[in-house]
Amino acid sequence: MESLLRTMDLTDTGARTTDDIFTGPSQWMPHGRVYGGQVLAQSLTASMRTVPEDRSVHSMHGYFLRAGDASRPITFAVDRIHDGRSFSTRRTQAYQNGVPILSLIASFQDHDDGLEHQHLVPEGIPQPEDLPSAAEVLADIDHPIAQTWANDRPFDMRHVPSPIYLSVDGEHTDRQAVWMRATSPLPDSPLIHQAALAYASDYTILEPVLRRHGIPWATPGAKIASLDHAMWWHRPARVDDWLLYVQDSPSATGGRGLSRGSFFTRSGELVATVAQEGMVRIPS
Missing domain, CATH: 3.10.129.10 (Hotdog Thioesterase)
Known part of the structure; x- marks a missing residue:
């Protein structure tokens, strides 16, 4: 868990062109490839860094483009696509060696009240213990x-x-x-x-x-x-x-x-x- 938290503790490089730029480490993996969930979490975290804390993520869509190298850090470029009265949209590209390994778009929303319903948990599931x-x-x-x-x-x-x-x-x-x-x-x-x-x-x-x-x-x-x-x-x-x-x-x-x-x-x-x-x- 300490390793996971370290990967999500991204460094803001301070670079500002059209994007916000962050960097983060990769977790060691025995097969040498970056675990997909790691780069998803990091890309999402980079997006979160550019949105007010009271506006939380409600959806994301990402494409894995290339296998990442677990021995190298990753650079994240965040494009602030849109900020509206209730929603914000961010696009994040994760890079290694100058080429993208993941492209993600995420949407954030202020808390709002509305209709409520949900599917139910299937019956008969054993407890984790x-x-x-x-x-x-x-x-x-x-x-x-x-x-x-x-x-x-x-x-x-x-x-x-x-x-x-x-x-x-x-x-x-x-x-x-x-x-x-x-x-x-x-x-x-x-x-x-x-x-x-x-x-x-x-x-x-x-x-x-x-x-x-x-x-x-x-x-x-x-x-x-x-x-x-x-x-x-x-x-x-x-x-x-x-x-x-x-x-x-x-x-x-x-x-x-x-x-x-x-x-x-x-x-x-x-x-x-x-x-x-x-x-x-x-x-x-």
């Missing part, structure tokens, strides 16, 4: 990626019905749920919790595509990568409390899979919705 953590599932796997997933990620994740790290047990369905919680308390700033939720949203969102076809992460030769990512924040929530990430995949075709996800608090409030399409190429 009744499920094994990733650390427990992967503890005996002597592989650097398994040990990183077990011990170094800033979120505790517990799958319903079971994880698909090494095998897909049970029914090959296009639906799953994951309980998530930060491994240690976070500061009270709502902006940090919104950015951290964007970070966590990329972890398991493509797993319903894999689960539907009985394909675990450890499949030799599999190539899986995020292509685009959309997210909507509905209600405030703390990511250091348990959140239930309910996911499904409506379609896979052309080497791509689409997944959707909904974050609920333990008390049943719908706090965010996610959609992502990813490249999913499996050896024949």
Whole structure:
């Protein structure tokens, strides 16, 4: 979690042309590529730095353009596209080596009252205390990626019905749920919790595509990568409390899979919705 907070503590370079320019570090990853959720959270944080604190993010849409190098820092250029009476819009480009690795647009809104409704939490979901953590599932796997997933990620994740790290047990369905919680308390700033939720949203969102076809992460030769990512924040929530990430995949075709996800608090409030399409190429 300290590593995650360091990546979101961006440096304002002071450069002002048409954009606001920030820089941030990359987290170490065993495969050498920047984790997509990291650059999403950083790009969102850069956008937040240019908007009044009482105007909070309600949506973002991003495209992953290139794989990032986890050994190098990232530069973020924020274009202040629009500031209205209730809404602000920002475009952020994340760069490494002078080329963009992610392009994101985010919209921010003043608090406003209006109509209220939401989907309900699916019934029959076990509580997180009744499920094994990733650390427990992967503890005996002597592989650097398994040990990183077990011990170094800033979120505790517990799958319903079971994880698909090494095998897909049970029914090959296009639906799953994951309980998530930060491994240690976070500061009270709502902006940090919104950015951290964007970070966590990329972890398991493509797993319903894999689960539907009985394909675990450890499949030799599999190539899986995020292509685009959309997210909507509905209600405030703390990511250091348990959140239930309910996911499904409506379609896979052309080497791509689409997944959707909904974050609920333990008390049943719908706090965010996610959609992502990813490249999913499996050896024949």
